[in-house]
Amino acid sequence: MKTTVLGAVLAASLVPAIAAAQYPDRPISLVVPYAPGGTADALARVVAQELGKKLNQSVVVENKSGASGIIGESYVARAKADGYTLLYDATPLAINPAVNTLNFDPAADLHPLTMVSVTPNILVVPKNSTLNSVEDVVRQAKADPGSLTFASGGTGTVQFMAGELFRQGWKIDMLHVPFKSGGPAIMATVGGQVNMMFTNISSTLPMVKNDQLKVLTITSKKRSDLLPDVPTVAESGLSGYEAYEWNGIFVPKDTPEEISDKLEASIREVMAEPKIKEKFSSLGADVVASSQAEFKTFLDKEFAKWSDVVGKSNIKKNK
Known part of the structure; x- marks a missing residue:
């Protein structure tokens, strides 16, 4: 047995x-x-x-x-x-x-x-925006708190979190404008209804190439081969910043x-x-x-x- x-x-x-x-x-x-x-x-x-x-x-x-x-x-x-x-x-x-x-x-x-x-995400602004760098964003946000707006596909999305991490890191005040999804948020940025948006490089790169949007920075640790002239957020002065x-x-x-x-x-x-x-x-x-x-x-x-x-x-x- x-x-x-x-x-x-x-x-x-x-x-x-x-x-x-x-x-x-x-x-x-x-x-x-x-x-x-x-x-x-x-x-x-x-x-x-x-x-x-x-x-x-x-x-x-x-x-x-x-x-x-x-x-x-x-x-x-x-x-x-x-x-x-x-x-x-x-x-x-x-x-x-x-x-x-x-x-x-x-x-x-x-x-x-x-x-x-x-x-990585990229920080984009409308084609005719007077903002040309992270330094410009930080300078304006500190000079006139709450005057700058950033779009996202909703609270809790990567787009929002990248922006919030950026805002907290620089200790600046920016107004978050949530949309129902990323598509309308991007179009609002293209149209100038909002000042900027952190958005997925793959979904937005065509608009950058078509001169509809301007890129200020990228959220990766190093620069992207797709946008070799665009500095990282860390290079722009916010040490340790990364969002993917x-x-x-x-x-x-x-x-x-x-x-x-x-x-x-x-x-x-x-x-x-x-x-x-x-x-x-x-x-x-x-x-x-x-x-x-x-x-x-x-x-x-x-x-x-x-x-x-x-x-x-x-x-x-x-x-």
């Missing part, structure tokens, strides 16, 4: 290992918690196609948009931890806990696999380590392919392809940074 029981225990313990060894044996769902057509969705589809080839299995992008990504994030956080439901998310994941009351904990309920890429729209891939917590490791390795191999790097670069994104540990360290800093920004502002947490 002891031998039978021991055999049964050993057999049961081998089930996860066998499942991991056979993984994946059916299609994988890559959940994007934003609407189709956006930058995150476009990049996710590039990754999904190549990852499917690498794993010899279909990787299907599934859009579950709404509530700044919370609907899709919550869906994956509650999904079975078997490696068949992945989350392709972005910076709002790290902002949401600071501005919304959630029914899950992003830091605890989702396991980071790899940070895929980072995309990052993309990363997650699985539910308790996903077997063997599966997480296989996914991480496969995704990093995909991101190392020259054609993938070229595609991401064309959209203004810099490939990172971090390890799980590196992504976790980055996320801890992101959660803390945006929580601090919200804490220093007068933002009221949504219930």
Whole structure:
């Protein structure tokens, strides 16, 4: 009887290992918690196609948009931890806990696999604006507090947070003008209804090239090859300033380590392919392809940074 029981225990313990060894044996769902057509969705589809080839299995992008990504994030956080439901998310994941009351904990309920890429924002002003540099913005804001306006796609968006981080760093007073989404905010900036906007480089670069908008600075640590003459915020005098729209891939917590490791390795191999790097670069994104540990360290800093920004502002947490 002891031998039978021991055999049964050993057999049961081998089930996860066998499942991991056979993984994946059916299609994988890559959940994007934003609407189709956006930058995150476009990049996710590039990754999904190549990852499917690498794993010899279909990787299907599934859009579950709404509530700044919370609907899709919550869906994956509650999904079975078997490696068949992945989350392709972005910076709002790290902002949401600071501005919304959630029914899950992003830091605890989702396991980071790899940070895929980072995309900097650029500070743009209308073509005919008298503002030509960060120095001009700071000078005017200090001379006439509250006279300058900055647009965003809404409180809690990366666009708003980049502007708020900028405002707090320089200790200046600017008026935030929220719109229902980023598109109307950009058009209001083009039309001069607002003074400026921090916006994703990939979505706004065509307007810059067409001379509809003027760029004052970029939010990355170093200058972009797409705009080599545009200085960073740090170069302009605000040391340590960085704000990105990052993309990363997650699985539910308790996903077997063997599966997480296989996914991480496969995704990093995909991101190392020259054609993938070229595609991401064309959209203004810099490939990172971090390890799980590196992504976790980055996320801890992101959660803390945006929580601090919200804490220093007068933002009221949504219930």
